Amino acid sequence: MSHTQDHDFHVPKPSIWPPVSCLGAGLMAFAFVMMVATKSADMPWGALYAQITMVVGLLTLVLGAGKWWCMLIKESRERGYDKVPKVLDLANRYGMVFFIASEVMFFAAFFIAYFYASTFNIVWPPSNIEVLSIELPVINTLLLLSSGATISWAHHALIKGDRKTLVRYTLLTAVLGFIFLGLQMLEYSHAAFAFDSGIYGSAFYLLTGFHGFHVFVGSVMLLVLYKRLKKGDFSQKHHFYFEGAAWYWHFVDVVWIGLFLFVYAL
Template sequence: MSTNHNHPFHLVTISPWPIINAFNLMNLLLSLVMWFFYLNSSLFFFNMFILISSMFLWWRDVIRESTFQGFHSLSVMKLMKFSMILFIISELFFFISLFWAYFHAMSSPSIEIGLLWPPKNIIMFNPFSIPLLNSLILISSGISLTWSHNSLLNSNYKESMISLMITIILGMYFSSLQFIEYLEAPFCLNDSTFGSIFFMTTGFHGLHVIIGIIFLSFTFIRLINLHFSSIHHFNFEAASWYWHFVDVIWLFLYISIYWWMF
């Protein structure tokens, strides 16, 4: 392919990873159904391994294009930032749908659950225990991530690495506490509408936290390898935007589901 273009944009080379990932996602869904209905999890973990491997190789190609080949110009970065904003907006509407279901069920509880919200025999968590601690942890992680970004903008790489590592540790601490909370939960997923909505909303948020931890971990590895400069670090910015989005969603979740229902 010729490298002489009359535009400042980067046309990616032919890559097998998008179509491979698409088929992997389809197979992952089918294997998940097999796991649920036939209690056979081997195909699920095989597909998960293939998906993670192909994603890793796709990310490797993107890192090569941006860091070593210099294809990510300012115009390309501007479009990538816009794409990340659209992705976060789509994630926002996903959570809006979950909150919509929650507030709809709360404002008009059906007769099947006794016209009560939370339904009878649902013992709610103490919002001033693990949920409050998790809120403080996520707020602190947002502060440390902002510290890391500010250090990178001032070319203070050592301080940026330390504060980013603190953010990752706090995220892992949050996930561990949420796992403990699930183990000690006095109700489960099939305990009425409340149980379904509670575990769907908090569970998907927890999944987003895990994805954010992976996102930040790759950012940390690239930061150690000096892939970023004070003016060229879109990977860091995208990860920080995603993490702050997860923080804000948790605050809404804590207020509406934990604190309000106590």
């Protein structure tokens, strides 16, 4: 724009990366359909072709979203972390809060399915299900709760300007997340029931599986955060990305508490 703008709104330049990530998502959807079609029709070549499409789609999605993400990081570096316009900061905050709200509603559908099924079936868990022992989930709960504490610790360090503690505790949070995922896989390998062994297995794996995927996404966000902290991003006052990742992490934590209470403990 030729004249100086009299507002602080972010008006970015056109970008190819959003449509590239659309292409990735579209390819993955088509690949899924091809996989389903070739599975029942016994077409080995078709199945291979479907798998290739799935991988290409996933890579395209990661490329598009990743480049988009890099673009955002670059822009915030160019802007600097000393002075971030209030409207911009607010837009990011609102955006993240509403995104998490939509995720809450997504999980709500599965929790409601679980509650419905546990009321609908007179015997719950169903008599053919050997439920998992509580030890591993207890350890996992402790892990995630501590990770909630470590990320808060890191936040306090950031506000106080203690970069060393900040970096250390951010990394520790991500590591706790990955240990959680490892233990979750261990638990899956011990389970005496599968995704397709009736409603209990269906609800159990869908809930814990989607939660695990969110833990993975949150951990990746934390790793990116770690890299950015190492590069010296953020200031004591302005660190929206840190807060966004932390909010997401707390959300994942809260979902787990719900899971632990209703699926494992009660």
